Amino acid sequence: MNSVKTYTVDEAKQKLEHYCSYQERCHNEVVEKLRLMRMIPDAIDLIIVHLLDNNFLNEERFACSFARGKHRIKGWGKIRIVNELKFRSISKYNIDIALKEISPEEYLSNFHKLADNHWQNMKERDTLKKRKKFCDFLLRKGFESNLIYEKVKDLESGK
Incomplete structure (x- = not known):
């Protein structure tokens, strides 16, 4: 039975x-x-x-922990973090608080490390394909397109 x-x-x-x-x-x-x-x-x-x-469940604490962890461990950008929190029905108020957990300096530092590392490790020889794959990767990670396009220009010019 x-x-x-x-x-x-x-x-x-x-x-x-x-x-x-x-x-x-x-x-x-x-x-x-x-x-x-x-x-x-x-x-x-x-x-x-x-x-x-009894404070076992706290949406603000969850959102802050989620944002910190996904950015530091998985290398996610703000767009992806916001979308994932919205998917979990977290309020805009708590999402805004959670994003403050990531300082602008840490955010940019992690973005540049991730981008540089990905660029170095790409095997693609065709410049256009490499650029597209690079941009797609960082867009999937949830970084802002203006940051990505600026970075790709810098990398291609050898800065």
């Missing part, structure tokens, strides 16, 4: 406290986890309120 584990509200609270303590989570992730645990909507609301009241 295939029995599905059921949880009391208290068991689910405890499980979700651990889930949120382990790593910052957004509302959507927590709600999805509770749905997978087959909790009813009233229980989900109750548990969410508990997690918020």
